[in-house]
Amino acid sequence: MNSVDPTFATSIDFYVILASILFVIGAFGVLIRRNMIVLLMCIELMLNAVNLLLVAFSTYYGKGDAQIFVFFIIVVAAAEATIGLSILIMAYRNNKATDAGLFKNLNG
Amino acid sequence: MSIELLTLIIGGLTIGAALMVVISKHPIRSVLFLIVTFFLISSLYILMNAQFLAIVNIIVYAGAIMVLFLFVLMLLNLNKESEPKTPKIVLISSIVASGILLLVLIAAFKDSIQLSHVHLPPEKNIGLVKNLGNLLFDKYIVPFEVSSILFIASMVGAILLAKREKPIID
Amino acid sequence: MAVDKLILILLVLPLLGALVNGTLGKKLSNALVGGIATGVMIVSFCCAVLVFNQTNDTKIIHLFNLLKLNDLHINASLQVDALSIWMTLIVTGVGTLIHIFSIGYMSHDKGFYKFFTYLNLFIFSMLLLILGSNYFVLFFGWEGVGICSYLLIGFHYSDAEKGMANSIAARKAFIMNRIGDAGLLIGLFLILGQFNTLEFTGIAEKLSLDPTLANGAIIGITLCLFIAATGKSAQIPLFTWLPDAMAGPTPVSALIHAATMVTAGIYLVVRSNFLFELAPLTKDIILGIGFATSMIAAFIAMRQNDIKKVLAYSTVSQLGLMFVALGMGAYTVAIFHVTTHAFFKALLFLGSGSVIHAMSDEQDIRLMGGLAKKLPITHLTFLIGTLAIAGFPLLSGFYSKDEILGHALAHSPILYGTLMISVALTAAYMFRLYFLVFHGKFRGGEQLESHVHESKAIMTFPLVVLAILSIFGGLLNLPGIFLKNGTHWLQNFLVAHTAGLEKIHAEHASNATILALMAVASTMTIAILLWAYYTYVKKNKLALADKELKGWQLFSNAKLYIDEVYNFLIVKPIEYLSKIAYSFVEIKVLNQGVFGFANLFGKAGSIIRYWQTGLLSNYLFWMVIGLIGLISYYIIKLQFWNF
Numbered sequence: 001m002n003s004v005d006p007t008f009a010t011s012i013d014f015y016v017i018l019a020s021i022l023f024v025i026g027a028f029g030v031l032i033r034r035n036m037i038v039l040l041m042c043i044e045l046m047l048n049a050v051n052l053l054l055v056a057f058s059t060y061y062g063k064g065d066a067q068i069f070v071f072f073i074i075v076v077a078a079a080e081a082t083i084g085l086s087i088l089i090m091a092y093r094n095n096k097a098t099d100a101g102l103f104k105n106l107n108g
Numbered sequence: 109m110s111i112e113l114l115t116l117i118i119g120g121l122t123i124g125a126a127l128m129v130v131i132s133k134h135p136i137r138s139v140l141f142l143i144v145t146f147f148l149i150s151s152l153y154i155l156m157n158a159q160f161l162a163i164v165n166i167i168v169y170a171g172a173i174m175v176l177f178l179f180v181l182m183l184l185n186l187n188k189e190s191e192p193k194t195p196k197i198v199l200i201s202s203i204v205a206s207g208i209l210l211l212v213l214i215a216a217f218k219d220s221i222q223l224s225h226v227h228l229p230p231e232k233n234i235g236l237v238k239n240l241g242n243l244l245f246d247k248y249i250v251p252f253e254v255s256s257i258l259f260i261a262s263m264v265g266a267i268l269l270a271k272r273e274k275p276i277i278d
Numbered sequence: 279m280a281v282d283k284l285i286l287i288l289l290v291l292p293l294l295g296a297l298v299n300g301t302l303g304k305k306l307s308n309a310l311v312g313g314i315a316t317g318v319m320i321v322s323f324c325c326a327v328l329v330f331n332q333t334n335d336t337k338i339i340h341l342f343n344l345l346k347l348n349d350l351h352i353n354a355s356l357q358v359d360a361l362s363i364w365m366t367l368i369v370t371g372v373g374t375l376i377h378i379f380s381i382g383y384m385s386h387d388k389g390f391y392k393f394f395t396y397l398n399l400f401i402f403s404m405l406l407l408i409l410g411s412n413y414f415v416l417f418f419g420w421e422g423v424g425i426c427s428y429l430l431i432g433f434h435y436s437d438a439e440k441g442m443a444n445s446i447a448a449r450k451a452f453i454m455n456r457i458g459d460a461g462l463l464i465g466l467f468l469i470l471g472q473f474n475t476l477e478f479t480g481i482a483e484k485l486s487l488d489p490t491l492a493n494g495a496i497i498g499i500t501l502c503l504f505i506a507a508t509g510k511s512a513q514i515p516l517f518t519w520l521p522d523a524m525a526g527p528t529p530v531s532a533l534i535h536a537a538t539m540v541t542a543g544i545y546l547v548v549r550s551n552f553l554f555e556l557a558p559l560t561k562d563i564i565l566g567i568g569f570a571t572s573m574i575a576a577f578i579a580m581r582q583n584d585i586k587k588v589l590a591y592s593t594v595s596q597l598g599l600m601f602v603a604l605g606m607g608a609y610t611v612a613i614f615h616v617t618t619h620a621f622f623k624a625l626l627f628l629g630s631g632s633v634i635h636a637m638s639d640e641q642d643i644r645l646m647g648g649l650a651k652k653l654p655i656t657h658l659t660f661l662i663g664t665l666a667i668a669g670f671p672l673l674s675g676f677y678s679k680d681e682i683l684g685h686a687l688a689h690s691p692i693l694y695g696t697l698m699i700s701v702a703l704t705a706a707y708m709f710r711l712y713f714l715v716f717h718g719k720f721r722g723g724e725q726l727e728s729h730v731h732e733s734k735a736i737m738t739f740p741l742v743v744l745a746i747l748s749i750f751g752g753l754l755n756l757p758g759i760f761l762k763n764g765t766h767w768l769q770n771f772l773v774a775h776t777a778g779l780e781k782i783h784a785e786h787a788s789n790a791t792i793l794a795l796m797a798v799a800s801t802m803t804i805a806i807l808l809w810a811y812y813t814y815v816k817k818n819k820l821a822l823a824d825k826e827l828k829g830w831q832l833f834s835n836a837k838l839y840i841d842e843v844y845n846f847l848i849v850k851p852i853e854y855l856s857k858i859a860y861s862f863v864e865i866k867v868l869n870q871g872v873f874g875f876a877n878l879f880g881k882a883g884s885i886i887r888y889w890q891t892g893l894l895s896n897y898l899f900w901m902v903i904g905l906i907g908l909i910s911y912y913i914i915k916l917q918f919w920n921f
Binding site: 198201202205206208209212213215216 | 895899902903905906909910912913
């Protein structure tokens with residue numbers, strides 16, 4: 001493209017901060033939302049923040065390993081979403097509601 | 109517009125969309141905003157020349173997983189605002205905890221950000237499918253095969269878990 | 279046959295007898311059990327006689343090595359010299375007679391085989407003690423006889439009315455012995471520290487090369503050994519166990535507490551003569567304690583009413599006399615008195631056993647009387663024994679006591695005078711016992727009188743043999759006034775063939791002195807005999823009932839309240855301490871401390887349990903907090919390290 005390589009115009013700080021903010025927003029959502037589905041979605045958001053960071057580093061260091069890692073993160077996220085939703089369906093069947101406050105049986 | 113400004117705008121939009129995911133009252137709106145977030149993140153990938161991942165992100169994440177979420181949402185008829193109100197204390201403590209987390213994460217990168225000025229001879233095309241493919245099937249072949257087992261396990265688990273229990277016939 | 283083989287046979291046979299009787303005895307008949315046990319004893323005695331004929335010099339038989347540490351060797355080895363073979367003869371000889379007596383005495387007892395097992399085991403331990411060539415084997419035998427004594431005293435532990443008392447008496451004997459054993463152990467350690475060997479010959483050799491070798495520690499060593507001797511031989515302060523030990527069957531009292539075990543203390547001192555000769559202070563202490571013991575025991579015996587208790591205190595008194603002899607350095611005289619005492623004391627105990635048997639196990643002399651006609655052989659032998667112990671002229675006791683008195687006179691006339699008082703008391707209480715039991719009218723009532731019968735031959739045979747020995751035992755060590763040759767045979771024998779004794783010069787008093795002493799002693803004895811006859815037979819002065827005792831008689835009967843004093847001074851504080859230990863240490867510290875500590879975790883857990891609410895959001899919250907903590911930890915760590 002131009003003489004200045006576009007892929008390196010932005011410094012990595014930007015992506016670091018961006019990923020951190022996205023991660024924290026996801027964590028905030030996990031803590032505050034009581035609807036199970038939205039909870040799972042916030043987890044996906046956190047995973048994506050991590051993906052973003054990994055891809056940024058992979059670009060800035062010229063190694064492709066991080067992108068393969070992202071690939072596998074997506075794989076695992078898919079599997080996890082499947083199982084998570086199945087459990088959610090079962091819980092809904094038992095409780096007729098999906099409220100995170102209903103999972104009280106994990107106590108000691 | 110320079111690429112820099114573009115990435116900045118897209119970054120800001122991503123943050124906004126993520127916030128909307130968390131804050132929305134309707135679950136369906138959360139899902140839709142999440143899909144928007146995914147699109148924005150994929151566009152950031154493209155700007156970084158990580159082509160393969162951008163496409164995979166959209167196809168798998170936004171295309172499959174979010175659709176799954178929508179299915180379940182519709183199926184379970186969770187479209188109401190039936191979520192109970194979170195107590196104030198939880199709200200405050202969550203905000204505080206998240207704030208501290210953000211602080212800590214930024215602080216962790218405080219010293220390392222200076223590395224960004226190190227210039228390594230970059231390879232521009234690592235995000236291309238061909239290069240990633242080489243890497244995947246060369247160095248990371250074993251995790252690749254193992255992930256198939258992972259999928260089998262999750263499929264079996266999903267089917268088992270979601271099956272309706274048959275009534276026990278005496 | 280070679281000496282070492284004979285000695286091994288002699289030593290091992292009693293152990294084998296004990297093993298056979300112990301394992302198979304229950305199924306065998308009484309006769310067979312008794313036969314095995316006594317047969318073993320007879321063979322051992324014959325072996326001892328054979329070895330005795332061949333004794334020339336000190337012979338050491340090395341069995342095997344126990345410990346080898348640089349240049350410290352502790353071996354299991356036996357020493358055969360005049361002293362050990364003489365003691366072996368006494369132990370096996372008198373032991374055989376007592377075994378024969380026991381076959382008859384214990385014939386109605388259900389634990390017949392157990393009794394003979396213990397007896398043989400005891401003989402084995404005693405032989406080990408005597409034949410050992412170093413302090414270690416001696417200690418082994420020492421402990422062994424202590425255990426056998428405990429087992430035998432408490433033999434009738436399950437008896438309906440006296441079982442508890444028997445066990446307590448056995449326990450008392452054992453504990454008091456242990457106190458002495460502690461002294462022996464400390465003495466052994468001191469010896470090891472000073473001489474780096476425990477062999478008798480080794481120590482004697484080192485001392486002969488350099489008499490000042492152990493100057494600082496010799497008093498300590500000898501005192502410790504003497505404490506051990508007081509424990510085993512019932513001297514002050516550890517003598518109260520011996521009268522209580524009369525709770526055991528009579529043959530036990532005869533064997534252990536008259537003839538053999540109690541002489542182990544004497545043997546220890548004689549064996550260690552090379553150590554005691556270098557510690558005059560200890561010898562004075564021995565003299566003092568022996569003297570005090572003999573006086574006190576004789577005083578207590580004056581008003582005891584149990585036939586065995588009188589004999590027990592008599593034993594303590596005679597042992598005191600032997601220690602007086604040791605304190606004066608007259609080792610061979612002490613061994614001579616040990617020999618004659620074994621004869622007549624065993625005779626007296628067996629005789630009392632015969633009397634008790636005739637009286638259907640009644641032991642109170644106030645219920646006896648006039649048994650002379652009904653128990654002729656017992657009466658005659660008991661009379662001989664009494665005369666012997668009282669020092670009637672020409673009997674064995676007369677000669678041995680005279681030797682001791684002779685040495686006492688040479689040592690100090692005051693000692694002689696006060697020792698004569700002890701001898702007089704001995705004669706007094708023995709004659710009192712004799713007359714109250716065998717003369718006068720029978721006081722036990724019709725029921726008992728009908729059962730009185732002479733004992734079987736198997737029981738009277740040992741009595742006769744011992745009586746003969748008591749009469750002629752004095753020939754072993756005659757003083758030099760009667761014959762020119764053949765005098766002081768025992769003394770010469772011991773001195774010639776025992777290492778260490780040859781250095782001790784025995785003073786022979788002049789003939790005139792000896793005659794004078796004999797005359798004085800004989801007169802006194804006969805006078806007391808007549809006084810006793812007059813008092814107890816002619817005047818028919820009976821022993822008072824317990825309630826009517828007054829003054830010195832009360833003190834004498836109540837054993838000078840020594841048991842009560844010990845109880846107050848020692849037993850009660852220890853019990854109090856143990857109560858405190860239980861209530862404070864055990865309950866508060868250990869129970870509450872240890873269990874409380876364990877409960878702490880339970881309580882802590884039940885408090886922390888509330889953290890697990892089960893609410894998902896809580897868990898997620900804490901996860902975030904944890905994540906914050908983790909990252910901040912690493913940041914801080916890196917901060918401090920990367921600067």
